[in-house]
Amino acid sequence: MNLSITFRQMSATDAVKGYATEKVAKLQKFLRQPLHGQVTLSCQKTVHMAEADIHAGPDHFHAHEESEDMYASIDKVIDKLERQIREVHGTHKKKGAERTSDRLMADGPNLADERGTSKAPTKD
Numbered sequence: 001m002n003l004s005i006t007f008r009q010m011s012a013t014d015a016v017k018g019y020a021t022e023k024v025a026k027l028q029k030f031l032r033q034p035l036h037g038q039v040t041l042s043c044q045k046t047v048h049m050a051e052a053d054i055h056a057g058p059d060h061f062h063a064h065e066e067s068e069d070m071y072a073s074i075d076k077v078i079d080k081l082e083r084q085i086r087e088v089h090g091t092h093k094k095k096g097a098e099r100t101s102d103r104l105m106a107d108g109p110n111l112a113d114e115r116g117t118s119k120a121p122t123k124d
Contacts, residue, residue, distance in 0.1 A: 001028055001035055008042035016041065016070055023078045024052065030085045033057035041070060050077045059088060 033056045040051045050073035054061040063080035067073045
């Protein structure tokens, strides 16, 4: 994991830096490749902003959030990134998975007919 944290218009504290690093590190379990990230934390009067860019192989994720608390902003950004990662990995299917299920569904009734276990309605 390669992560850089930038503080703008605020003092850099070890507590905030450690919190952001810890939260971004938890995203690694959702990714298949090592992540490279840039987190920017800034403060303008009473508005605390957190922005994150995460790159893992061919996938790129970006989130931006504002709130009155820096820790809340970081949490919201991590939630957005986690949602984006889950959406990307949720749409991927294993190679041939759809074809296999279609084939099994098509063969299901035919196997029963061949074995003679299924009876067709007859007219008497």
